[in-house]
Each structure stands twice: as structure tokens, then as C-alpha cells.
Amino acid sequence: MGIFGFFNKSKKETLDKGLEKTKQSVFSKLTRAVAGKSKVDDEVLDNLEEILITSDVGVDTTLKIIERIEERVARDKYVSTGELNNILKDEIAALLSENNTQDNDNWELPETGNPYVILVVGVNGVGKTTTIGKLAHQFKQAGKSVYLGAADTFRAAAVEQICIWGERVGVPVVKQQMGSDPASVAFDTLSSAKANGADVVIIDTAGRLHNKIGLMNELKKIKDVMKKVMPEAPNEVLLVLDGSTGQNAFEQAKQFSAVTNITALAITKLDGTAKGGVVIGISDQLKVPVKYIGLGEGMEDLQLFNRKHFVDSLFNE
Numbered sequence: 001m002g003i004f005g006f007f008n009k010s011k012k013e014t015l016d017k018g019l020e021k022t023k024q025s026v027f028s029k030l031t032r033a034v035a036g037k038s039k040v041d042d043e044v045l046d047n048l049e050e051i052l053i054t055s056d057v058g059v060d061t062t063l064k065i066i067e068r069i070e071e072r073v074a075r076d077k078y079v080s081t082g083e084l085n086n087i088l089k090d091e092i093a094a095l096l097s098e099n100n101t102q103d104n105d106n107w108e109l110p111e112t113g114n115p116y117v118i119l120v121v122g123v124n125g126v127g128k129t130t131t132i133g134k135l136a137h138q139f140k141q142a143g144k145s146v147y148l149g150a151a152d153t154f155r156a157a158a159v160e161q162i163c164i165w166g167e168r169v170g171v172p173v174v175k176q177q178m179g180s181d182p183a184s185v186a187f188d189t190l191s192s193a194k195a196n197g198a199d200v201v202i203i204d205t206a207g208r209l210h211n212k213i214g215l216m217n218e219l220k221k222i223k224d225v226m227k228k229v230m231p232e233a234p235n236e237v238l239l240v241l242d243g244s245t246g247q248n249a250f251e252q253a254k255q256f257s258a259v260t261n262i263t264a265l266a267i268t269k270l271d272g273t274a275k276g277g278v279v280i281g282i283s284d285q286l287k288v289p290v291k292y293i294g295l296g297e298g299m300e301d302l303q304l305f306n307r308k309h310f311v312d313s314l315f316n317e
């Protein structure tokens with residue numbers, strides 16, 4: 001492996017390109033904030049605070065970042081505005097690394113003797129099915145055998161969509177008719193995957209949140225049925241969030257965590273938005289780790305989230 005390890009040149013390009021809109025927006029605001037100023041003073045810090053908040057970093061995380069920069073300015077006496085990008089990059093990376101969760105740097109999975117089961121949840125349209133297709137592709141590339149379960153039985157088109165991904169990526173999809181019981185689809189998928197010695201199972205679910213209780217019951221039923229096949233399943237409950245909705249994504253994460261035990265987050269659609277700063281806030285504020293980020297609609301446009309690479313990409317000129 002080279003110095004970037006898994007993070008090779010093409011991945012870096014995908015990340016840089018995906019974060020371009022956020023980056024442009026942050027930089028143009030920063031440039032305006034320091035125009036005509038040589039030194040980071042209170043006014044620059046005030047402007048910086050506003051920039052971070054309007055870039056969807058979130059108020060609490062912004063205040064933490066500003067505090068760190070204030071300390072640094074007090075310590076170093078004179079901090080030139082030209083250094084601001086680098087300081088922001090360092091301080092945000094340091095802040096995020098204090099979070100106890102770890103970044104994943106490869107697609108390896110824990111050895112359990114059974115397939116590793118990922119249950120994918122999230123409200124409609126956030127990118128669940130697309131993320132499942134991309135995950136299947138990444139796991140397959142890493143040499144794993146993958147089974148997908150079409151447990152979004154709410155619409156015929158949902159079953160079709162995941163089958164198209166299955167064909168595109170070259171992995172089997174277990175399905176039933178539209179309208180059938182999602183828990184039964186999950187049961188069939190886990191059973192087949194186990195019988196065939198698969199490495200990973202990824203289960204799609206419907207995004208319609210009729211009400212909290214309905215959702216909670218449905219997810220509980222799916223989980224209970226999974227446990228009949230493998231007591232440790234699901235190994236991962238992945239909540240997918242649409243990054244382009246900014247603070248809304250944040251709210252959804254809080255709401256979902258309140259009704260079910262979420263173990264990982266995927267933040268999608270970062271390529272189409274200037275609100276990519278939301279990843280920083282979510283990664284700082286929530287106990288659940290951001291594991292994957294979506295940077296486009298293609299098969300290759302999903303990456304393991306790495307805090308340092310993310311912040312580097314955002315603040316490197």
C-alpha cells in the first residue's frame with residue numbers, strides 16, 4: 001500500500017469532487033470574512049462563527065470550534081488570516097478525533113462464522129436503496145459474497161430498483177411480491193445467505209414513516225425474525241441520512257435514535273449540496289459513528305468516512 005493506503009488517488013478525487021460545492025461556499029465566505037484584514041481578531045471570529053453555522057456545521061459544534069480557535073489566538077498572540085484555513089483544518093480534525101468512535105479504513109468484517117447482517121433504515125428518498133447497491137459493490141470488490149434482501153415491499157418499484165442494483169453489481173437479491181411481509185423477506189434472505197455461506201447480507205426497508213410507533217413495531221418485528229436465523233443479527237443498523245437536507249438530517253438522526261438502536265450512519269448526496277458541513281456536526285455531536293458517505297449516484301460513489309481525509313479535502317486549497 002502507498003502512503004494513502006486504501007485512500008488512493010481516484011478516491012481522493014471522488015471525495016474532492018463530491019465536496020466541491022460545500023468547499024466553494026465555505027471558501028467564498030471565508031474570503032469575504034477576512035477581506036482587508038491581516039490578523040484574526042474578534043470580528044473575524046464572529047464572522048467565522050456565522051460561516052460555520054450557515055454551512056450547517058450546527059451551533060454546538062461551531063461554538064466548540066470557535067472556542068478552540070480563540071484559545072489558539074490567545075496563545076499565539078498574532079495569527080494571520082492567511083493561516084485561517086490551516087488552523088480550521090487542524091482544529092476541526094482534532095475536535096473530531098476526540099470522539100471515541102473509530103474510522104474504518106477497509107471493508108473487512110468481523111469474523112462471526114455467520115454472514116454480517118446490515119439492516120438499512122431511513123425516511124423515504126434519502127438514498128437507502130442506492131447506498132445498498134453501492135455497499136454491495138464495495139463489499140464484492142473486497143472479495144466478499146453479498147446477499148441483498150428486498151424488504152421494502154411497499155412499492156413494486158422498490159423491489160425492481162434493488163433488483164436492478166443486484167444485476168448491475170452481480171449479487172443475488174431475495175424478494176417476494178409487493179405488499180408481502182418485510183419481516184418474512186428478511187427471514188428468507190438471512191436463511192439463504194446463511195445456507196450459501198455468504199459474507200454479508202444487506203436488507204432494504206421502506207422509508208415511509210407513518211408514525212413512530214408503526215415504524216418502531218415494524219423494525220422490531222424485522223429484527224426479531226432475523227434473530228430466529230442468527231441470534232446476533234442485525235450486526236449493524238445503518239441509518240441513511242440525506243446530507244443535502246442539512247439540519248434536517250441531524251433531526252432525523254435524533255428521532256430515529258430515539259425509536260431504534262442505530263449503530264452506524266451513512267450521509268448521502270454530499271455531491272449536490274453546499275451543506276456538507278453537516279457531516280462535521282453529526283460526527284461531533286452524535287454517539288453513533290458516521291461510517292459511509294455518498295458522493296454521487298454511481299456504484300463507486302460511496303466511501304468509508306475518514307475524519308481526517310474529509311477535513312483535509314474540505315479545507316485544502
Ligand SMILES: Nc1nc2c(ncn2[C@@H]2O[C@H](COP(=O)(O)OP(=O)(O)OP(=O)(O)O)[C@@H](O)[C@H]2O)c(=O)[nH]1
Nearest residue numbers: 124125126127128129130207268269294295296297
Ligand atoms: N447525487 C446523489 N444522488 C444520490 C445519492 N444517493 C442517492 N441518490 C439519489 O437519490 C434518489 C433517491 O435514492 P433511493 O436510493 O431511491 O432512496 P431511498 O431511500 O431508497 O428511497 P425510498 O425507497 O423511496 O424510501 C435517487 O435518485 C438516487 O440516485 C448520492 O450520494 N448523490
Ligand SMILES: [Mg+2]
Nearest residue numbers: 128129152158
Ligand atoms: Mg428505496
